[in-house]
Amino acid sequence: MKTHSLSIWSKIAGCVLGILLMNVVSLYAQNNTGPATLILFYSKTGNTRAVCQALQKPLNADIVEIKDVSKTPPKKGEKPDIQPKSIDMSAYSSIIIGAPTWGPGPVPVIRTFLQNNKLNRKKVVILTTTNVPMPDQFTAGNKNLVKNAGGNVLAYYQVAVQEGPKSARINKTKEQVVADALKLLPEIKKALLK
Numbered sequence: 498m499k500t501h502s503l504s505i506w507s508k509i510a511g512c513v514l515g516i517l518l519m520n521v522v523s524l525y526a527q528n529n530t531g532p533a534t535l536i537l538f539y540s541k542t543g544n545t546r547a548v549c550q551a552l553q554k555p556l557n558a559d560i561v562e563i564k565d566v567s568k569t570p571p572k573k574g575e576k577p578d579i580q581p582k583s584i585d586m587s588a589y590s591s592i593i594i595g596a597p598t599w600g601p602g603p604v605p606v607i608r609t610f611l612q613n614n615k616l617n618r619k620k621v622v623i624l625t626t627t628n629v630p631m632p633d634q635f636t637a638g639n640k641n642l643v644k645n646a647g648g649n650v651l652a653y654y655q656v657a658v659q660e661g662p663k664s665a666r667i668n669k670t671k672e673q674v675v676a677d678a679l680k681l682l683p684e685i686k687k688a689l690l691k
């Protein structure tokens with residue numbers, strides 16, 4: 498009888514130890530897999546760069562700037578020479594794509610990058626900086642580009658870099674633009690959890 502109850506207790510102790518060990522291993526894994534989010538951005542005049550750099554730390558993300566390194570400015574319809582041309586995104590489950598608004602279509606650098614790189618069902622948040630928030634027909638181009646690259650668009654945010662009435666718009670300071678972008682953090686985090 499005594500031997501029997503001892504063996505039950507040793508089985509329970511074994512289970513408890515096993516569960517504890519599994520938790521320790523999974524905690525270790527969670528803390529050592531690095532950021533799961535990658536911020537990819539293009540910026541010509543610095544607004545999108547400032548916004549993306551400000552979001553990097555609070556989102557615990559890696560960040561890569563895609564640059565236009567064309568020797569001569571690409572003519573209309575020509576693809577720019579970009580750097581980096583491709584990125585190994587296999588470690589990331591979510592991608593934030595930052596870009597300025599240039600009329601209704603995607604900016605050529607981001608278009609070129611997404612034509613060369615597949616997003617393999619990754620979660621994507623698009624974030625643009627823009628003089629004024631654009632209507633749906635202007636955001637559709639970026640959304641379709643991401644979808645065609647295989648990404649799953651979870652959300653689209655626009656950070657306005659100007660303020661004031663139409664007749665007298667003025668540029669916000671970079672600090673104000675960044676502060677406005679940081680207000681989006683709770684929403685971006687929530688979107689990434691979808």
Ligand SMILES: Cc1cc2nc3c(=O)[nH]c(=O)nc-3n(C[C@H](O)[C@H](O)[C@H](O)COP(=O)(O)O)c2cc1C
Nearest residue numbers: 540541542543544545597598599600626627628629
């Ligand atoms: C070629 C070009 C086209 C633009 N077209 C628009 C536009 O259609 N609507 C708008 O609100 N802002 C437009 N802008 C303003 C930019 O979207 C805005 O200044 C943006 O914050 C620039 O981002 P960046 O500093 O990261 O390059 C345009 C800017 C450039 C240079």
